[in-house]
Amino acid sequence: MSISRRNFLGLTLKGVLVIGAGNTLQSFAAATFKMPAKKDVLLRFALVSDGHYGQPDTDYDTHHGRMIDWVNKEKSGRGIDFTIFNGDTIHNGPEFLPQVKTKWEALKTPLYVSRGNHDMVTAEAWEKVWGMPLNYTFVKGKDTAFIVLDTANEKGEYICPDIAWAKEQLDKFKDKKHLFVVMHITPFKWTGGGNPCPELVELFNKQANLKGVFHGHDHDQDAVKENEGKYYFFDSHIAGNWGTEYRGYRIVEVLKSGEILTYQMDGAKEVRVNEKALPPTPKGE
Numbered sequence: 001m002s003i004s005r006r007n008f009l010g011l012t013l014k015g016v017l018v019i020g021a022g023n024t025l026q027s028f029a030a031a032t033f034k035m036p037a038k039k040d041v042l043l044r045f046a047l048v049s050d051g052h053y054g055q056p057d058t059d060y061d062t063h064h065g066r067m068i069d070w071v072n073k074e075k076s077g078r079g080i081d082f083t084i085f086n087g088d089t090i091h092n093g094p095e096f097l098p099q100v101k102t103k104w105e106a107l108k109t110p111l112y113v114s115r116g117n118h119d120m121v122t123a124e125a126w127e128k129v130w131g132m133p134l135n136y137t138f139v140k141g142k143d144t145a146f147i148v149l150d151t152a153n154e155k156g157e158y159i160c161p162d163i164a165w166a167k168e169q170l171d172k173f174k175d176k177k178h179l180f181v182v183m184h185i186t187p188f189k190w191t192g193g194g195n196p197c198p199e200l201v202e203l204f205n206k207q208a209n210l211k212g213v214f215h216g217h218d219h220d221q222d223a224v225k226e227n228e229g230k231y232y233f234f235d236s237h238i239a240g241n242w243g244t245e246y247r248g249y250r251i252v253e254v255l256k257s258g259e260i261l262t263y264q265m266d267g268a269k270e271v272r273v274n275e276k277a278l279p280p281t282p283k284g285e
Contacts, residue, residue, distance in 0.1 A: 015272040019211055019260040023229055030263070030272040036255060043140055043254040044079055046071050046109075049086040049184070049216025050237035052118060053103070054096035063239035063247060064103050070249065070267040072108045081140065083109045086216040086235065087116025087184030092156070094121045097129045112138065116184040116216060117152035135162060137169055143177035144254055151185040151195065158185055160197035170207050178254055181213045186232055190225060191218045204230050211260050214250070219243025222264050222273060236264065248273065 015030020048067055053060050074080045085104070090096040097119070104111055113130050115121075123134050134150035147169045149161035161183060173179050181204070187197035204210055205228045213232045215221075220243050221234035236248035246266040253261040264273040 016263045021258040041253050042256045046083045047250040049235045050088045052091040052240040053100040055091035060239045067238045075108050080109045085113045087114045088118040117156045145173040145176045147181045149183040151183050158195040163199050179209045185217045186215045193217045
């Protein structure tokens with residue numbers, strides 16, 4: 001399948017995005033959107049990415065601690081059912097994997113993880129520490145399913161996910177009301193860190209119930225892009241030496257109405273990121 005650049009829409013950064021039952025996305029300025037009542041929320045979860053625990057000359061331990069505190073505060077407030085850590089939990093050194101796992105034991109929600117290109121460990125080491133494989137699925141309630149795909153190997157090389165396995169899971173969950181995919185590296189070359197995977201994109205395009213694909217990896221990205229009616233979300237970063245000026249995380253709410261509500265948070269300011277994007281910091285290695 002050939003993919004034209006004309007298919008890609010970089011949607012304007014807004015405070016709140018709502019995906020309707022027909023997969024139509026609307027955006028609202030943070031100051032003008034009225035949040036639904038807590039009783040109208042069926043499922044609420046957080047996404048974080050790019051922790052780079054162990055990166056030299058960065059205050060990685062402090063940044064992780066702050067992110068955990070921010071998500072725990074969400075848990076005690078409006079509520080969080082679980083958290084997804086979407087790749088680059090560590091920065092290259094396998095010795096940091098048990099350390100970051102211990103750090104995140106302070107989180108007060110269940111935690112799901114995906115491997116990033118800086119998680120340079122074997123599949124066996126990953127599963128031993130995190131207790132979950134590189135590719136897996138999970139279901140929440142009756143109507144919401146998640147597929148987690150591996151997008152790098154232990155050498156840090158970018159890879160396309162296992163297409164046969166991905167197709168099998170997409171087919172398995174085709175009757176769910178809501179389906180989400182979690183993968184560290186985006187399958188398009190619209191950023192410097194993208195890795196084109198046209199076979200996977202073709203599968204996504206055919207999946208009627210796919211509500212969103214979540215990415216990390218590109219630290220300076222915090223909004224959404226669209227291709228063929230499918231939405232690809234980016235979530236800033238926890239740590240690392242480059243990216244958005246703020247450290248952020250994404251909130252997703254599945255509403256009882258069938259709508260999907262999502263917004264990016266600036267953790268330190270405790271505000272939804274609004275129409276004006278913050279300038280990125282210089283990119284490092």
